[in-house]
Amino acid sequence: MSNYYVTTSIPYVNGEPHLGHAMEFIMADVLARRARQQGEMVIFSIGTDEHGGKIAEKAAELKLTPKALADQMSARFSQLAQSLNISNDRFIRTTDAGHEQRAQLIWKALAKNIYKDKYVGWYCTGDEAFFSEAEVKANNGVCPSHNRPYEKVEEENCFFKLSAYNDQIKKAITSGDLLILPETRRNEILSTLKDGLTDISVSRPKQKIGWGIPVPGDPDQVMYVWFEALMNYITVLGYPEHADFKKFWPANVQVVGKDIIRFHAGIWPAMLMGLGLALPKMLYVHGFINVDNKKMSKSLGNYISPDDVIAKYGTDAFRYYFLRHIPSYNDGDFTWETFEAAYNNELANELGNAVQRTVVMAQKYQDGVIGDTPPPEHDIAQYEEALAVCHFDRALDEVWEQVRGLNQYIDEEKPWEIAKQGDTDHLREVLAYQVGSLLQIADLLEPFLPDTAAKIKAVFHEGLITPLTGTLFPKQESTATPEPAQ
RNA sequence: GGCGGCGUAGCUCAGUGGUUAGAGCACAGGACUCAUAAGCCUGGGGUCAGUGGUUCAAAUCCACUCGCCGCUACCA
Numbered sequence: 140m141s142n143y144y145v146t147t148s149i150p151y152v153n154g155e156p157h158l159g160h161a162m163e164f165i166m167a168d169v170l171a172r173r174a175r176q177q178g179e180m181v182i183f184s185i186g187t188d189e190h191g192g193k194i195a196e197k198a199a200e201l202k203l204t205p206k207a208l209a210d211q212m213s214a215r216f217s218q219l220a221q222s223l224n225i226s227n228d229r230f231i232r233t234t235d236a237g238h239e240q241r242a243q244l245i246w247k248a249l250a251k252n253i254y255k256d257k258y259v260g261w262y263c264t265g266d267e268a269f270f271s272e273a274e275v276k277a278n279n280g281v282c283p284s285h286n287r288p289y290e291k292v293e294e295e296n297c298f299f300k301l302s303a304y305n306d307q308i309k310k311a312i313t314s315g316d317l318l319i320l321p322e323t324r325r326n327e328i329l330s331t332l333k334d335g336l337t338d339i340s341v342s343r344p345k346q347k348i349g350w351g352i353p354v355p356g357d358p359d360q361v362m363y364v365w366f367e368a369l370m371n372y373i374t375v376l377g378y379p380e381h382a383d384f385k386k387f388w389p390a391n392v393q394v395v396g397k398d399i400i401r402f403h404a405g406i407w408p409a410m411l412m413g414l415g416l417a418l419p420k421m422l423y424v425h426g427f428i429n430v431d432n433k434k435m436s437k438s439l440g441n442y443i444s445p446d447d448v449i450a451k452y453g454t455d456a457f458r459y460y461f462l463r464h465i466p467s468y469n470d471g472d473f474t475w476e477t478f479e480a481a482y483n484n485e486l487a488n489e490l491g492n493a494v495q496r497t498v499v500m501a502q503k504y505q506d507g508v509i510g511d512t513p514p515p516e517h518d519i520a521q522y523e524e525a526l527a528v529c530h531f532d533r534a535l536d537e538v539w540e541q542v543r544g545l546n547q548y549i550d551e552e553k554p555w556e557i558a559k560q561g562d563t564d565h566l567r568e569v570l571a572y573q574v575g576s577l578l579q580i581a582d583l584l585e586p587f588l589p590d591t592a593a594k595i596k597a598v599f600h601e602g603l604i605t606p607l608t609g610t611l612f613p614k615q616e617s618t619a620t621p622e623p624a625q
Numbered sequence: 626g627g628c629g630g631c632g633u634a635g636c637u638c639a640g641u642g643g644u645u646a647g648a649g650c651a652c653a654g655g656a657c658u659c660a661u662a663a664g665c666c667u668g669g670g671g672u673c674a675g676u677g678g679u680u681c682a683a684a685u686c687c688a689c690u691c692g693c694c695g696c697u698a699c700c701a
Contacts, residue, residue: 493660555658
């Protein structure tokens with residue numbers, strides 16, 4: 140039995156949870172549940188990133204303290220995790236006292252890599268990031284994504300010697316010590332490493348941005364929010380002294396979105412190297428979710444909240460769609476039409492109905508008694524290979540091969556005819572095979588659709604049918620506009 | 626501008642040199658009836674972006690062209 144540590148990135152609490160956050164939670168949850176199923180000791184951590192000028196600013200607008208706003212928003216993410224049935228063991232907030240204290244320890248441990256310098260540059264609070272002179276000029280001094288002027292910043296900042304680690308990071312990625320998936324993301328980061336990383340500002344003057352963790356020994360500075368947020372992956376384990384940290388670091392997989400790959404494949408590894416710690420074994424980078432093939436946004440009017448979908452179709456259907464129908468290695472698209480098609484065809488008709496017809500036949504022909512079921516016989520190598528590289532979509536394709544296979548088996552064997560012929564031994568054999576097959580499917584489904592897997596297992600528990608109340612996935616009426624009557 | 630990726634059936638995609646190019650969805654037809662009017666079977670449908678080349682053989686390798694996307698740098 141070994142230890143397994145998986146993390147998501149921690150969402151910044153300046154906005155509501157959206158489909159992308161939900162998908163990231165779910166993907167990491169599959170990895171965590173699979174590892175537990177394999178008997179590993181697992182820590183699965185999620186959380187929220189809560190400091191920085193943007194939060195302070197927004198809180199002021201709402202006449203709240205930054206902490207009050209962060210409390211509210213953090214709770215929203217926590218609720219989302221609950222409604223998605225996420226099995227996280229930890230939920231770290233960067234405003235937790237433990238994180239704040241440990242972040243300061245990390246800072247001190249990195250002190251030899253940090254120096255103070257005067258910084259002149261352009262800053263956008265919307266991005267919490269600096270921009271080059273050229274870029275500012277190109278945009279006529281206004282940040283296009285936030286429609287606000289860049290602030291000219293001239294101040295003393297602490298700098299982290301990121302440049303010193305460029306070659307070491309490149310080597311770690313090239314050698315596969317830090318495996319980045321998918322490969323196109325790996326290539327992307329390698330190409331930026333070719334150009335060389337520059338040192339980064341990792342603090343802000345306290346008088347300008349008060350909402351942050353104080354820099355130890357420098358009362359005028361607070362830590363730059365990104366720098367401090369990355370530390371959550373080890374503070375949550377109790378860096379440096381806690382047994383969990385010693386047992387579970389380095390992480391097996393860190394799940395992040397493609398927009399923050401540079402932080403996780405550049406700055407974060409450098410920080411770890413500066414601390415003398417191992418790098419995570421794998422960085423899995425997922426894509427973005429569009430809605431109706433367009434970027435989702437409230438202004439475009441195509442905003443869909445995870446709650447809308449869960450409310451109508453349930454948690455497992457939500458998980459299913461985002462794991463199978465959003466490509467694991469690419470951007471994906473959400474439309475109600477494709478969601479409904481996946482729900483009705485695959486979950487209700489193929490899987491749900493396979494369970495239902497098996498249950499009904501067992502009741503009708505054998506009074507609900509199944510008896511011993513044959514052990515699993517399907518090869519799951521492809522499923523395992525897919526999961527090992529976070530190809531959630533393909534892993535589910537493999538499961539559905541078995542679901543289809545089962546339906547074909549039933550149609551070939553025609554248990555209803557066997558029943559008419561009165562061949563009770565053969566009938567018992569066929570139905571037991573169906574049940575055995577469904578139980579294996581339930582096993583494979585457990586990391587993806589935990590609730591559904593549990594229901595299937597409960598129905599056939601101990602070789603006796605305990606029918607569900609209702610069906611696994613009741614057929615849903617389409618939300619599409621019906622054709623007008625002729 | 627540099628680097629990288631993509632362009633295959635109406636749609637989403639698999640297929641990286643070797644028989645008539647595949648899957649799912651959608652569409653059409655058929656046989657059945659245990660089941661959530663579900664499931665199963667069969668079928669139509671492709672100049673594999675284009676042009677040229679390498680090869681006994683190219684969706685697959687090379688060059689160029691067109692179109693789309695990502696990362697990154699820059700011109701005043």
